Amino acid sequence: MTTISGHRGLEMEEPLIFERDAPGQSGVDLPAPPTAQTRLGRVAPRARVGLPGLSEPEVVRHYTRLSQKNFAIDAGFYPLGSCTMKHNPRLGERLARLPGFADLHPLQPVATIQGALSVIDLLAGWLKALTGMAAVAMTPAAGAHGEMCGLMAIRAAHDHRGGPRRLRVLVPESAHGTNPATAAALGFTVDTIPATAEGRVDVEALKARLGFDVAALMLTNPNTCGLFERDMLAIAQAVHDAGAFLYCDGANFNAIVGRIRPADLGVDAMHINLHKTFSTPHGGGGPGSGPVVFAAALAPFVPLPLVVHNDDGLRLAETQDEDDGTALAYGRMKAFHGQVGVFVRALAYTLSHGADGLHQASGDAVLSANYLLARLKDRFNAPFPGPCMHEALFDDRSLKGTGVTTLDIAKALIDEGFHPMTVYFPLVVHGAMLIEPTESESKATLDQFITTMSGLADRAKAGDVAWFQAAPRLTPRRRLDETLAARRPVLRWRPE
Numbered sequence: 065m066t067t068i069s070g071h072r073g074l075e076m077e078e079p080l081i082f083e084r085d086a087p088g089q090s091g092v093d094l095p096a097p098p099t100a101q102t103r104l105g106r107v108a109p110r111a112r113v114g115l116p117g118l119s120e121p122e123v124v125r126h127y128t129r130l131s132q133k134n135f136a137i138d139a140g141f142y143p144l145g146s147c148t149m150k151h152n153p154r155l156g157e158r159l160a161r162l163p164g165f166a167d168l169h170p171l172q173p174v175a176t177i178q179g180a181l182s183v184i185d186l187l188a189g190w191l192k193a194l195t196g197m198a199a200v201a202m203t204p205a206a207g208a209h210g211e212m213c214g215l216m217a218i219r220a221a222h223d224h225r226g227g228p229r230r231l232r233v234l235v236p237e238s239a240h241g242t243n244p245a246t247a248a249a250l251g252f253t254v255d256t257i258p259a260t261a262e263g264r265v266d267v268e269a270l271k272a273r274l275g276f277d278v279a280a281l282m283l284t285n286p287n288t289c290g291l292f293e294r295d296m297l298a299i300a301q302a303v304h305d306a307g308a309f310l311y312c313d314g315a316n317f318n319a320i321v322g323r324i325r326p327a328d329l330g331v332d333a334m335h336i337n338l339h340k341t342f343s344t345p346h347g348g349g350g351p352g353s354g355p356v357v358f359a360a361a362l363a364p365f366v367p368l369p370l371v372v373h374n375d376d377g378l379r380l381a382e383t384q385d386e387d388d389g390t391a392l393a394y395g396r397m398k399a400f401h402g403q404v405g406v407f408v409r410a411l412a413y414t415l416s417h418g419a420d421g422l423h424q425a426s427g428d429a430v431l432s433a434n435y436l437l438a439r440l441k442d443r444f445n446a447p448f449p450g451p452c453m454h455e456a457l458f459d460d461r462s463l464k465g466t467g468v469t470t471l472d473i474a475k476a477l478i479d480e481g482f483h484p485m486t487v488y489f490p491l492v493v494h495g496a497m498l499i500e501p502t503e504s505e506s507k508a509t510l511d512q513f514i515t516t517m518s519g520l521a522d523r524a525k526a527g528d529v530a531w532f533q534a535a536p537r538l539t540p541r542r543r544l545d546e547t548l549a550a551r552r553p554v555l556r557w558r559p560e
């Protein structure tokens with residue numbers, strides 16, 4: 065339906081703020097500056113800077129309207145596989161907003177930030193306990209940054225040991241794209257390990273690729289097919305026998321928290337996406353936090369800064385120092401001390417659940433995914449036999465011959481009020497649909513989603529291709545040319 069205004073009911077058509085620019089308008093009322101001779105010479109501005117001029121109410125409306133176009137976990141079911149979009153307890157939000165945390169400045173004297181340092185220290189203790197690890201680097205800003213932190217510690221350990229240079233990193237073909245990207249960014253050659261027909265690492269193929277030039281294997285467990293790597297101990301043994309380290313991508317930690325300690329599986333380093341497993345609103349690029357836990361063999365190389373205890377409280381070790389045990393620290397990952405707001409939320413999440421609550425959360429996450437898998441597998445093909453861990457994977461085999469694709473199902477879900485699942489990842493499965501319900505959804509929500517997905521499957525089988533191809537119908541924008549957007553991204557507004 066077209067309206068005269070371009071708005072659709074309470075959903076406003078919202079141009080870019082630059083397009084709303086009305087030169088001369090401003091949100092503040094300042095007296096005109098006294099005229100003065102410019103002394104800027106050749107660096108004096110020659111043209112308008114181009115910042116949009118708008119009144120305060122217009123600016124407020126612009127950003128409020130944009131925020132209302134966002135889909136959020138607070139608004140509805142968000143089963144985006146691999147992302148663990150769980151409820152963010154209001155308790156964590158409230159604590160993170162306490163002025164004593166929210167208004168801190170990283171350059172404050174250490175004596176005035178003892179509370180924040182103890183949050184970092186307490187959380188570090190929990191992360192080590194939950195993973196069975198010896199040390200943790202708290203500063204990495206996200207999972208991918210944590211991968212980089214882990215591989216840099218591994219490289220530092222190899223350099224310290226001496227011997228031939230190890231320039232290869234092994235990565236299973238089901239891995240998240242950040243794994244090979246991280247290894248390549250650090251100058252390693254990436255070698256791919258194939259998956260078995262059961263969706264797990266092919267251990268024989270792995271052994272054949274191991275050698276004196278391999279620095280590490282990067283493995284995700286549970287893996288991105290939603291399956292537990294059952295041969296983990298044999299894999300760790302083979303990696304260690306070759307003198308390499310086992311890096312675990314811990315993005316799927318939500319399936320095993322409080323049940324298995326990665327250290328007991330032979331893992332040497334693992335990042336933890338606090339913004340997935342330990343709550344925190346995320347998506348759209350932040351905020352995130354990716355602490356990395358390390359086994360004893362890598363602990364000496366953990367990057368700075370580290371929180372250390374001394375007589376008058378807590379302090380930050382910021383330099384390589386024998387007495388602090390940081391003599392071999394390889395450097396640092398970022399300025400300052402990490403994402404304190406996320407630490408506060410993660411600690412609140414952990415303490416409010418307690419050990420028994422964390423154990424139950426991972427169990428409920430796995431139960432929810434298996435419920436979805438069991439109820440949907442007669443409509444959508446599950447490529448690997450269950451049970452699954454905390455996410456259910458389907459491929460597009462049951463859509464074969466209908467003309468309807470995985471992308472069409474995702475677009476149709478938007479009209480139904482659901483955020484689509486992860487699609488076309490992992491790459492090892494054709495037309496993948498990776499559904500992660502998390503522990504924080506009710507059975508009623510899962511049932512509503514199952515009914516919708518089943519209805520979409522029936523509709524596809526009934527041959528309603530045109531209906532699918534026109535989806536989504538109810539969004540501010542319909543189907544976009546995603547190929548063009550990827551090939552010719554327009555990332556900056558320019559005046560016509």
Ligand SMILES: *Cc1c(COP(=O)(O)O)cnc(C)c1O
Pocket residue numbers: 146147206207208209240242243284288313315316337352354
């Ligand atoms: C999310 C994710 C990452 C990357 O984490 P970011 O925090 O987004 O950088 C890596 N691996 C897997 C399996 C993931 O799901």
